[in-house]
Amino acid sequence: MNWQDHIVSDNQVLLGKPTIKGTRISVELVLELFSAGWTEKQILESYPTVTAESLRAVFVYLKEFIKDPFCKFIL
Template identity: 55%
Template sequence: MDWRDHIDSDPNVIGGKVRIKGTRIGVAFLLELFGAGWTQEQVLESYPHLTVEDLQAVFAFASETAEDVRLLPSQRSAA
């Protein structure tokens, strides 16, 4: 799957955030829903204009772009 078929960014829509094409639904928002425990079925029921392919594209995008992220070691002190 090429996520570019489903995801884009427009500076005039939701502040240029990455989104599902033709919608105002941001990729980060959808990832937050999944991170909060939503299922694919719940997302599709709540946002019926989205498709399974749109959601697959979200994860393909996240997977590809996660390769560019580097986290710094935790600064937490041992308690």
């Protein structure tokens, strides 16, 4: 999966935080929801603009970021 198809950073949206493309839903929010015990189904039902594929892209993005912390500047 190419996370760049789903995760973007725009200085005009949430001060440039990585977000799910076409939304104002940040990678940070998705992680907060999962860490609070939300399921994928709950997130998808609560945020209809988010897809299962874009949720998976969040984790691919994080994996790449952990491997190379400078990748965030590639957005």
